[in-house]
Amino acid sequence: MRRTAAPGQKRGGESLPALHGPSPYRALERTLSADCGACCGLCCVALYFAAGEGFPADKPAGKPCEFLTPKDRCAVHDSLYARGLHGCAAYDCFGAGQYVAREVYGGCGWRDPEADAGVLFGAFLTAQRLHQMLWYLVEAAALKPAAPLRAEVDARAVELLELRRLPAPELAALDAVPCRQRVNGLLRRVWEEVRRAAGGRPDARGGTDFAGKDLRGAELAGRDFGMALLIAADLRGCRLYGTNLIGADLRGADLRDADLRECVFLAQGQLGAARGNGGTLLPERLARPAGWER
Template sequence: MPDPRPLLPLLADARRDLTADCSRCNGLCCVLPAFAASADFAIDKPAGTPCPNLQPDSRCGIHDRLRDRGFPGCTVFDCFGAGQRVTQDVFGGADWRTDAATRAATAAVFPVMRQLTELLWYLTEATALLPAGPLHTEVTAARTRTEQLTGTGADELAALDAAAYRSEVGELLGRVSDAVRADVPGRARDRRGADLMGAALRGADLHGASLRGAYLIGADLRGADLRHADLLGADLRAADLRGADLTGALFLTQPQLTAALGDGGTTLPEWLTRPAHWSTSRSAAPPSRGRRPRRR
């Protein structure tokens, strides 16, 4: 099994262009998506309409108070750098506010670019996880192709079948996951796509399992063993990760963590950051019943 520690500097450098830079974007995530009044958003907002909190400089006027003001949904969104690529690279800095054509084209391009940059996030991790060999070569080629697609023009991006391309890359990432997790001793059974909403999984042994696309909304995962589990696309909204061990978790993203609950006892992959709203204290250890001893 790969040692996760050497991946930190490699991933940090390779993902530098996959980090949102709001200073180079025209507030696209505050304009293009629709908001529905809910626990995630305090208001209804139609697609293509600027959020009332968006300022003339394209910054959010309540960015440091989003959760307090009823917009936790905004805190879990990450464009993986798609915003600045669309604004600067595709449209040369043109502002949707003053150019109607740019506004319409941006609405078509941004969702596609957002999917491509997220795929680049996963493919970058996959290349770091794999040893040299045919699968690594295939992943490297897919990463290069995806990067090339992000550099095409607005018409080409709008015409791309993003869903089909995502499915193609997803199949490849599935093979990467299988290859990496094959070396995890005594790994738990896979629960890919499982409906585990609100499930009582406190202290559960899920190490090395595929939880890809699983619905873990509101699940009690306190103290769970999620080491080297595949969490690509798993819905962790309001999942309780206090005291859980996510060391080496595969394809986990910052938005997934931000949508969940955690504390100072939650162990994260070194390349991810503990969300600011998580408690810094450590919760009590869960019962050990049914949980295997941790292998080092």
């Protein structure tokens, strides 16, 4: 789904400029989208599942999901929404699964006798954290208001790319917290540049719990919903111009006919947890979830 011309958006009689420019990291961006067919079911084994969070059943980390086939494919992948498996639909490894399976372990799967499954799972979990940070940095590099911070964004991206090249045992043992703290601080500064360009107020946050709230008609330009609870929130028809959605919980949020083209730091998994339709306008880098209304 490609972003249509953002300057056509209006606020009152005012034409709004595009916040996103062309991505300088197209090749890298393609590696940050999950390709389940090129993985060996790592998320279906390495992760802890809780049935109450939209997964098939409670299971400990390291145990295969009941729906994982002997060929490491999900037997119910095409019916996740119908089965109410919203946790599965929302999960996004940001391409870490195929990266670890192909690049770190050279095509070796967790079932192979020569593989150390514990190290493989640890490398996958660390790579997922690194890829998630890279996902946000790739968007930050394309945000026009954050152009003054581009050199810092590039430096952090190079740092993450170097870390993900570590051998599997070192990658599995890596403490990614210091790196995450540096990236989070930078992304916060990027967001502040976007907020100013979008006309948001410095105090535009106004809380973090919007679960079940009717936000239709609210002025959301430059609004900070970072890490906010938007569970089952009603955002139908809203224009989220320059709205920060990093880490926001969108489970069950109603995005029908909403304009998300120029929101910032929205990830594919968040869309997978929300409700939308054919009228929902999406950023260029995101795909319309299969379970949405047409």
